Amino acid sequence: RFFVPEGQLSRVHLGQVVTIGCDGCKLLTAKISFIAAREEFTPPVIFSVDNREKLVFKLEARAPGGLLLNPGQPVEVRTQ
Numbered sequence: 001r002f003f004v005p006e007g008q009l010s011r012v013h014l015g016q017v018v019t020i021g022c023d024g025c026k027l028l029t030a031k032i033s034f035i036a037a038r039e040e041f042t043p044p045v046i047f048s049v050d051n052r053e054k055l056v057f058k059l060e061a062r063a064p065g066g067l068l069l070n071p072g073q074p075v076e077v078r079t080q
Contacts, residue, residue: 002077003056004041012079018061022075023070029080030061 004012012032020028036058061077069075 001058001060002075003058004058009035009057012059016080019078019080020063020067020075021059021071021078022073023068028063028067030063030067032059033062034058034060 010060012035014032014035016032018030019034020030039057
């Protein structure tokens with residue numbers, strides 16, 4: 001589960017492949033499987049390089065075989 005600012009929402013779509021990385025783990029690929037229909041305010045504990053955006057959309061991505069990440073673990077997601 002990750003969040004995208006409103007200004008970047010038009011750049012993502014269902015089925016799109018994303019790359020997920022974190023400190024100490026190898027890069028993983030997943031496909032976007034959910035995009036929220038409504039925006040929400042940025043959760044107070046979300047990690048972001050730039051927290052200036054306040055409204056975000058929640059997305060979910062699924063990887064073949066699952067992801068070996070911990071709930072709440074900070075990751076970086078990039079679209080392909």
